[in-house]
Amino acid sequence: DAKTTQPTSMDCAEGRAANLPCNHSTISGNEYVYWYRQIHSQGPQYIIHGLKNNETNEMASLIITEDRKSSTLILPHATLRDTAVYYCIVLFPGGGADGLTFGKGTHLIIQP
Amino acid sequence: GAVVSQHPSRVICKSGTSVKIECRSLDFQATTMFWYRQFPKKSLMLMATSNEGSKATYEQGVEKDKFLINHASLTLSTLTVTSAHPEDSSFYICSARAEISGYTFGSGTRLTVV
Numbered sequence: 001d002a003k004t005t006q007p008t009s010m011d012c013a014e015g016r017a018a019n020l021p022c023n024h025s026t027i028s029g030n031e032y033v034y035w036y037r038q039i040h041s042q043g044p045q046y047i048i049h050g051l052k053n054n055e056t057n058e059m060a061s062l063i064i065t066e067d068r069k070s071s072t073l074i075l076p077h078a079t080l081r082d083t084a085v086y087y088c089i090v091l092f093p094g095g096g097a098d099g100l101t102f103g104k105g106t107h108l109i110i111q112p
Numbered sequence: 113g114a115v116v117s118q119h120p121s122r123v124i125c126k127s128g129t130s131v132k133i134e135c136r137s138l139d140f141q142a143t144t145m146f147w148y149r150q151f152p153k154k155s156l157m158l159m160a161t162s163n164e165g166s167k168a169t170y171e172q173g174v175e176k177d178k179f180l181i182n183h184a185s186l187t188l189s190t191l192t193v194t195s196a197h198p199e200d201s202s203f204y205i206c207s208a209r210a211e212i213s214g215y216t217f218g219s220g221t222r223l224t225v226v
Contacts, residue, residue, distance in 0.1 A: 034214070034215075036215075036217075038156075041203070041220065041222065042219055042220060043116075043118070043205045043207075043217035043218050043219045043220045044156070044205070044207075044217045045217070046214060046215070046216065049214065085155075087155075093214060097144060097161070098161070099146035099148070099158040099161055099207065100146075100156075100158070100207070100215055101158070102148075102155045102156045102157075103155065104155050105155060
């Protein structure tokens with residue numbers, strides 16, 4: 001089981017902020033929230049991860065609720081190239097012996 | 113950042129033949145690599161975990177004799193699809209975990225068996 005719940009699909013206008021929600025109500029204290037995306041016919045690409053504080057990098061921002069049961073990935077100025085399937089995954093990064101479990105993700109479609 | 117190179121990106125083979133897919137960690141060592149399979153419009157499914165110097169561990173329902181995995185060095189894992197059939201046609205993706213940057217994925221291999 002993927003342990004996360006995401007909307008199946010979302011649309012966003014080009015140039016606007018895309019906000020992708022993820023529910024992870026059973027997350028444990030040492031698990032991080034990771035976001036990956038997969039553009040059609042490519043391997044998944046790492047976007048961002050966090051534990052409990054909000055995080056920002058050159059690609060996106062990650063907002064994690066105080067109870068850590070949900071999070072939102074924000075693409076501040078979406079472009080057509082951001083059209084992809086976005087996966088929210090919770091994991092304990094100190095492991096590394098296990099592969100990732102992918103849910104169905106959110107298919108984000110950026111509209112021109 | 114950590115880079116994983118996967119080759120070939122596309123391959124077409126005849127039914128009954130075998131196909132080898134390579135996965136290399138270019139700038140880091142990976143004692144563990146992972147192989148995924150993805151059918152059209154579906155999510156990635158973990159097939160097996162490749163362990164350097166020891167046998168791979170396969171997920172339930174994945175035939176180890178069909179999907180041979182070799183991890184002979186700290187930077188190379190190979191997946192061989194043996195006696196391929198049209199139902200083996202899929203998108204195969206490898207991954208490795210770098211210590212700092214986490215899980216990194218190859219660009220995938222589109223296998224078509226005709």
